[in-house]
Amino acid sequence: MGTLVFMDSITHEILIWKHIQTERVDDYKYLLVELLNLGYTILSVTIDGKRGVNSVFKDYPVQMCHFHQKRIIQRYITLHPKLEASQELKKIMTRLKYSDENRFTKALDIWYIKYKSFLDEITIHPDSQKSSYTHKKLVAAYRSIRNNLPYLFTYKNYKKLNLSNTTNLIEGGVFSPLKILIKIHRGLSKSLKLKIVDDYLVSYKKKE
Incomplete structure (x- = not known):
């Protein structure tokens, strides 16, 4: 309730x-x-x-709450990520407040190109023979940012509204x-x- x-x-x-x-x-x-x-x-x-x-x-x-977006990413890659790709994604997120849509999108695109093959890695589970992303939490973190990207900088794109x-x-x-x-x-x-x-x-x- x-x-x-x-x-x-x-x-x-x-x-x-x-x-x-x-x-x-x-x-x-x-x-x-x-x-x-x-x-x-x-x-x-x-x-x-x-x-x-x-x-x-x-x-x-529509503006996506930055605090909640950061919490979502933290939930997926943890507060102290061990993977290099996760560490770099975390660095990108720390610049969210100080960036604009173009710069942030460019940084995310560069990160994705660099780690695309890593993100695409698949694991086959012997018991079920089903497959899943090897780094599924990192993939989920990236998709969350990508899906919410149109709503992360509304407050800067509509400054007169004082969002x-x-x-x-x-x-x-x-x-x-x-x-x-x-x-x-x-x-x-x-x-x-x-x-x-x-x-x-x-x-x-x-x-x-």
Whole structure:
């Protein structure tokens, strides 16, 4: 059980939320429609990388959260990668904030050309005779960056919109205190916990 929250990054106002069992693209669609029906105008959207969510907001400039992108890559290649290819990919990611779309794309292209044969290596599993990429986590890391590349520099391509390149405002400002509050009341029933969440979000909205 969780709560999906939409927040205005300019006014810091919590606009709308929905309690969910699992995070689904349809939940984002629902909240988007609700928000538009309430008369809001959407200038841009910053997302955390949930697969398929970018398509929900295809009519708006979409920014992928840099923090989440780095976390995704870290999950695949670890914090201290041993493979040379992984180490170089990590270096490219450390320059994300200081680069622009053209330079970052060029660096990624050069890396891919250099390690393409390495990435293409296949392992045959004797028991099943099935094959898989030998360095599948590294391949997954590369594909994640490549797939999200169109959304990594929106904040620089649309400077007038003053987009945030992370979701830290809601992660740290809203969710962190809320998680502490829920932990304090962890013995309560689900319905009471949801009421606590609702009360917190309503009061946060008024406070801001």
